[in-house]
Amino acid sequence: MGLLVLPGGCTAPHMPNLHPTAHETALIPPTLTLDMSDGAHIPLRLYPALTPHPRGIILALHGYGDSRDAWEFAAPTFTAAGFTLAAPDIRGFGQTADRGGWSTTARIVQDAREELLWLHTHYPDIPVHVMGESMGGAIALLLAASDTPDISSTILLAPAALDIGQPWESILGGMDVLAPRWKLDGSAVPGHRVASDNLRALRRMYFDPLTLHSSTIHPLYGLTLLMQAAYKAAPKARMPLLIIFGGRDQFVLPPFTARLLRKLPPETRIDELPGAHHLLSRDRRGAAQDAVSWLMQPERFLPSGGDIAAAAWQATAQTQTFP
Structure with missing residues (x-):
């Protein structure tokens, strides 16, 4: 059941x-707090560029169960290259008032739009990009497929843009009606799965007080609807767009990635890291280096060789049955 596998990868491992x-x-306190149009307050952490003038600002959206701290290990690669990361707590996560809850797909995407507007206002004449991991990747994809203006490019890291299909969607929807507060944690997922090869980063994620270690049914069902909306919107995504995924991702499984790639526009830049896991913001396999290279010189091959690996992966995927 792909749905229950996914949140297990986005929350901290045991x-x-x-x-x-x-x-x-x-x-770590937020750098500032943004006021949303509906009165909500969103904490945001800035990872400032190390250059006198940023070459770009990146709205960085974290995964399910994670927080603004998700980018601690990747940020130095971006900031050294002159990019400032603006990392908000997504509503329902981190230090937001409704931590552990869920609003709606529309509201979460609207939050990201308002965060983009704030960035354009405070960093005039500097390109603004959007980068999202897992659940954050689904939000970033919905932004790229909407009429949101002035997004210079979009980077998707192991995006959770998928349709879990029936009967699982109906089952979860029924559970949301009957037992929305039923709590699940990683023990609900059988088997052993690895989210990253970076033990230091996983320890920080696990002990970080902003990390959610369990979830109730209601936000999981909300996540299902968000993932489905992003998957359906994929053909409308605007370019330039880079998608990076790991060959050892045990949470967004290969069939889901293959289906998403078939729906994305053909101009999408595809990057496969054969040894990488799901949490690409923390893995040691070069996702951040590839993203920076693409932002600065999009016409060049990626440092990891992920262009070639992606072509081989797609050729292999074509021979498998991924309906």
């Missing part, structure tokens, strides 16, 4: 209490 350090348990 980890024994191995004497966490002060850094691992640190609650």
Whole structure:
């Protein structure tokens, strides 16, 4: 059941209490708090460019169960190249008032639009890009497929843009009616899955006080609707767009990735990292380096060789039955 696999990868993995350090348990205050049009307050963390003048601003949207801290390990690659990351807590996550809850797909996407407007206002004449991981990738894809103006480019990291299909959607919808507060955690998913090869990053994610370690049915059903909306909107995505996915992603499984690639416009730049896992913002396989290279010199081959790997992956996928 792909749906229950996905949230297990976006929340922190089980980890024994191995004497966490002060850094691992640190609650880093937001740089600022944005006021949304409906009165909600969204904490946002800035990772400033290390150059005197940023060459670009990136609205960085995290995955399910994660927070604005998701970009701590990838940020130095972007900031050293002159990009500022603006990382909000998505409504229902991090330090937002309705932490653990869910609003609607429309409201979450509207939040991102208003965050983009704020960035354009405060960084005039600087290109603004959108980057999203997993659930954040679905939001970024919906932005790219909408009439949202002035997005210079979009980067999708292991995007959770998929349709889980029947009967699972109906089952989850029924559970949302009957038991919306029924709690699930990683133990609900059988088997052992690896979210990243970066143990240091996984420890920080696990002990970070902003990380959600469980979920109730209602936000999971909301996530299902968000993923489905992004999947259906994929053919309308505007260019330029880069999608990066890992060959060892055990949460957004290969059949879902293959279906999404077939729906995206043919001009989409495709990057496959054969050894990478789901949490590309934390993995050690070069997703951030590829993203920076593409932003700065989009016509060049990617440093990881992911262009060639993606072509081979697609050729293999064509021979498999992914309806």
